[in-house]
Amino acid sequence: MADYQERPATTTIIEKRGGGGTMVAVLLLVVVVAIAAFFLIGSESRKDSAVESAATQVGQAASDVGDAAKDAAGTVKEQPAN
Template sequence: MADYQDRPATTTIIEKRGGGGTMVAVLLLVVVVAIAAFFLISSQSRKDSAVESAATQVGQAASDVGDAAKDAAGAAKGE
């Protein structure tokens, strides 16, 4: 026990470092990227749906024109 009393007094400095701010920033970045991805995918889906609808309408119009041409050809032949 005498050894303990003969040691010189020392001061220990404890530094506190922040780490919570970085974690919050990373979490916020992940949320922003997820929201942006959702809107991009949603936007692309709407575009695909619009293109599909337009293609269907064009196909129906072509079918109607074909039917009209058949009717006109039949009328011209006297059927």
Template sequence: MADYQERPATTTTVIEKRGGGGTAIAILLLVVVVAIAAFFLISSETSKDSAIEGAATQVGQAASDVGDAAKDAAGSTTSD
């Protein structure tokens, strides 16, 4: 006689469900937004620093010009 095994009356099916990756995309998007914001913030600070530096240079040059003019004026009054 042939060996015959009966199948069990009930079977269990295991279904593994994996995430769709929405969380990873959200985190990646957040990182990109933070990087862009940091770039513009740093860029803005650099522009402010450059403007302040330029103004300070102009004030320093103007003070030097006034000093030179005062020396010239003082020199011309003593020569007369």
């Protein structure tokens, strides 16, 4: 029969390394995305505000032109025919 030898007991030590750098990278990515979203949303709000302001000004200008046309038409009607 075969002779079996007992192996001496050994201890294996497993060290966990790393992991901290990944967490920092993920946190940094979240911060960058949050800042980009803030600026994009702010930019859209400024654009919308500018468009609204321009539309208001165009509407006021159209109203002024309409009033001027009414005044001119009234003046033409009041003049005697030659």
